[in-house]
Amino acid sequence: MRTDTADIERPAKTPAFQQLSPGRKAKNHIATTLFALAFVVAVIPLLWVLFTLVRRGLSPMLNADWWTHSFYGLLPNDFGGGIYHALVGTLEQTFVCALISVPLGVSVGIFLIEYGRNSRLARTTTFMVDILSGLPSIVAGLFIYALWITTFGLDRSGFAVSLSLVLLMLPVVVRVTETMLMIVPDELREASYALGVPKWKTIVKVVLPTSLSGILTGIILGLARVMGETAPLLILVGYSRAINFNLFDGPMASLPLTVYTARKTSTEAGEYRMWGAALTLVLLIMLINLIATLLSKLFAVKTK
Amino acid sequence: MAKRLDIENLNLYYNKFHAVQDVTLQVHARSVTAFIGPSGCGKSTVLRSLNRMHEVVPGSRVEGKVLLDGENVYAPGVDPVQVRRTIGMVFQKANPFPTMSIKDNVVAGLKLAGEKDKKKLDEITERSLRGANLWEEVKDRLNKPGGGLSGGQQQRLCIARATAVQPDVLLMDEPCSALDPISTLAIEDLIAELKKDYTIVIVTHNMQQAARVSDQTAFFNLPAVGEPGQLVEIGETGKIFSNPSQKATEDYISGRFG
Ligand SMILES: Nc1ncnc2c1ncn2[C@@H]1O[C@H](COP(=O)(O)OP(=O)(O)OP(=O)(O)O)[C@@H](O)[C@H]1O
Numbered sequence: 396m397r398t399d400t401a402d403i404e405r406p407a408k409t410p411a412f413q414q415l416s417p418g419r420k421a422k423n424h425i426a427t428t429l430f431a432l433a434f435v436v437a438v439i440p441l442l443w444v445l446f447t448l449v450r451r452g453l454s455p456m457l458n459a460d461w462w463t464h465s466f467y468g469l470l471p472n473d474f475g476g477g478i479y480h481a482l483v484g485t486l487e488q489t490f491v492c493a494l495i496s497v498p499l500g501v502s503v504g505i506f507l508i509e510y511g512r513n514s515r516l517a518r519t520t521t522f523m524v525d526i527l528s529g530l531p532s533i534v535a536g537l538f539i540y541a542l543w544i545t546t547f548g549l550d551r552s553g554f555a556v557s558l559s560l561v562l563l564m565l566p567v568v569v570r571v572t573e574t575m576l577m578i579v580p581d582e583l584r585e586a587s588y589a590l591g592v593p594k595w596k597t598i599v600k601v602v603l604p605t606s607l608s609g610i611l612t613g614i615i616l617g618l619a620r621v622m623g624e625t626a627p628l629l630i631l632v633g634y635s636r637a638i639n640f641n642l643f644d645g646p647m648a649s650l651p652l653t654v655y656t657a658r659k660t661s662t663e664a665g666e667y668r669m670w671g672a673a674l675t676l677v678l679l680i681m682l683i684n685l686i687a688t689l690l691s692k693l694f695a696v697k698t699k
Numbered sequence: 700m701a702k703r704l705d706i707e708n709l710n711l712y713y714n715k716f717h718a719v720q721d722v723t724l725q726v727h728a729r730s731v732t733a734f735i736g737p738s739g740c741g742k743s744t745v746l747r748s749l750n751r752m753h754e755v756v757p758g759s760r761v762e763g764k765v766l767l768d769g770e771n772v773y774a775p776g777v778d779p780v781q782v783r784r785t786i787g788m789v790f791q792k793a794n795p796f797p798t799m800s801i802k803d804n805v806v807a808g809l810k811l812a813g814e815k816d817k818k819k820l821d822e823i824t825e826r827s828l829r830g831a832n833l834w835e836e837v838k839d840r841l842n843k844p845g846g847g848l849s850g851g852q853q854q855r856l857c858i859a860r861a862t863a864v865q866p867d868v869l870l871m872d873e874p875c876s877a878l879d880p881i882s883t884l885a886i887e888d889l890i891a892e893l894k895k896d897y898t899i900v901i902v903t904h905n906m907q908q909a910a911r912v913s914d915q916t917a918f919f920n921l922p923a924v925g926e927p928g929q930l931v932e933i934g935e936t937g938k939i940f941s942n943p944s945q946k947a948t949e950d951y952i953s954g955r956f957g
């Protein structure tokens with residue numbers, strides 16, 4: 396076999412790889428620009444919101460009192476005070492909401508996927524959950540008002556708020572559990588059955604651990620979401636400027652309610668409180684999202 | 700250990716679909732029985748009915764008897780969980796538990812049944828992994844996730860997991876179909892080793908494999924599309940491959956099929 400250098404250096408008649416045509420280059424440029432533009436349009440409002448929040452809300456929270464005191468006894472023109480009372484309210488109300496909706500929702504999800512598949516009861520439940528997931532938060536608030544306050548004759552309270560949040564949270568938990576259980580391959584369940592492991596133990600020890608990371612993340616993100624709900628708060632609990640630990644008695648502050656109430660104090664100090672509470676709420680939600688990411692990493696299925 | 704299976708007039712259904720008709724055959728203790736036949740003829744279905752895994756599929760139904768040393772696993776009052784503890788299974792696709800370490804995968808059956816004795820679990824881990832020809836490859840990373848092993852290693856891990864609970868019978872559904880020739884040979888050697896203690900039923904599409912590992916071979920076939928699969932014949936492997944009594948068997952084995 397003899398190869399002439401001249402042969403190699405001679406260009407082939409039709410090269411295998413051709414230059415991009417000018418038309419395609421132009422189209423590529425236009426498309427790239429459009430997508431970049433869309434990105435900018437979407438991101439600007441977000442950054443703007445964050446910027447405004449930080450600019451106006453940062454100074455209150457640099458004061459140590461902000462995290463340890465309430466607004467108790469403040470006059471409309473007084474600066475100072477703290478958000479502690481509202482943090483307590485938001486955290487307690489959300490925690491109790493989680494305490495009720497997580498076990499209930501996860502159980503419903505397990506029933507739907509592991510036991511009820513295709514049964515009439517399961518289909519009906521899925522349908523109800525679908526409806527519930529579209530429920531406007533103001534309606535959830537009204538419903539609890541009608542039930543808890545009008546029918547049972549109980550007082551407005553932080554707990555009533557928790558109940559309305561449960562209505563909003565439950566479909567989220569059921570959905571996320573369903574989705575995460577659904578993607579656990581049946582082969583794993585069969586592998587467990589084939590070892591002589593009963594069904595309930597298969598669910599607890601094989602199926603749930605495999606989907607734990609996803610379920611946890613979904614639940615926490617859902618909690619972060621209901622944490623900012625405001626409509627039920629306006630109906631179901633009175634605002635208090637003092638610290639109230641008791642979910643069952645008396646008015647109780649929370650972060651969204653504080654933002655709403657502070658807005659009505661049309662002084663500079665009122666604005667100061669409003670933006671401080673708003674930034675605190677956003678930071679809290681960001682913190683929770685961060686925790687969700689960490690937990691999902693921690694419980695993720697590892698291969699190495 | 701190692702019990703015989705007598706299958707009598709077995710009919711298997713998926714909802715209204717009659718998948719397998721009238722299978723009667725014997726599986727001898729401490730021997731390897733191979734199921735061969737074209738795709739869709741019901742080999743997996745029959746295999747899965749032997750340890751009551753068939754009924755895991757919603758709408759499925761079983762008629763007939765499967766006798767384990769004379770005891771019908773389908774008798775009323777028999778707990779399928781117990782049946783599966785006595786008749787283990789290895790699947791076509793390796794399916795280690797992704798959340799468990801290699802060691803926990805091996806002893807999963809025991810641990811989930813409540814065994815806590817650490818020393819005993821350690822012993823069984825080593826014995827089962829040695830039995831599955833995997834010990835040397837994984838002994839330094841027993842606490843690493845089972846999902847990090849190669850496909851062939853995962854399949855041997857699943858075999859170790861199935862033998863760790865010391866069943867009487869081991870069912871294998873195309874255990875080598877996703878493996879390279881070297882892993883396949885390793886598993887065939889393993890089967891030859893395991894048959895000293897276990898009764899083994901293996902489904903395979905690989906004729907040479909059936910000829911190499913099995914003592915008796917059962918040929919299943921579909922008489923026609925849409926009709927239930929049937930057992931055509933069963934006999935000593937040497938005879939089935941050299942001198943089958945049915946024309947269909949001969950055609951299938953010699954590749955003159957359909
Ligand atoms: N879960 C199921 N639901 C409904 N029908 C099924 C199910 N599993 C199998 N079948 C049907 O039962 C028949 C036998 O299937 P089976 O899986 O036992 O065949 P096979 O002999 O193992 O085939 P292969 O060699 O391809 O694995 C096929 O017609 C198949 O479509």
Ligand SMILES: [Mg+2]
Nearest residue numbers: 742743744872
């Ligand atoms: Mg099959």
